[in-house]
Amino acid sequence: GDNPEEADIVNQSNSPLNIKVITETLDFEGKLVRQEKKLTLIPRETQTVRTDIPVRNNERVQFFLQILNEKDGSLLYEASYDTRVPPFVEFDLWQKTN
Secondary structure, three states, rough: EEEEEEEEEEEOOOOOOOEEEEEEEEEEOOEEEEEEEEEOOOOOOOOEEEHHHOOOOOEEEEEEEEEEOOOOOOOEEEEEEEEEEOOOOOOOOOOOOO
């Protein structure tokens, strides 16, 4: 299945900002999956960008996130991780007692 990944992006400046959000990961066949989303953020506004990461059993998953200034292409933010465990996991910790 796919593991949802969400990033909350906040415009900390006093001016509107046009950005491009780029995410990259690999699909189940090892092929690159790249998504680009363009956003306009007003000052102090937060927008959530959602993408899906394919979950592959017993394999490492690499995920890359970049936020670029759409006007000049400058890099505003970059993050990546490499993990065997999906970054979002829900566990049911309820235990039956006698």
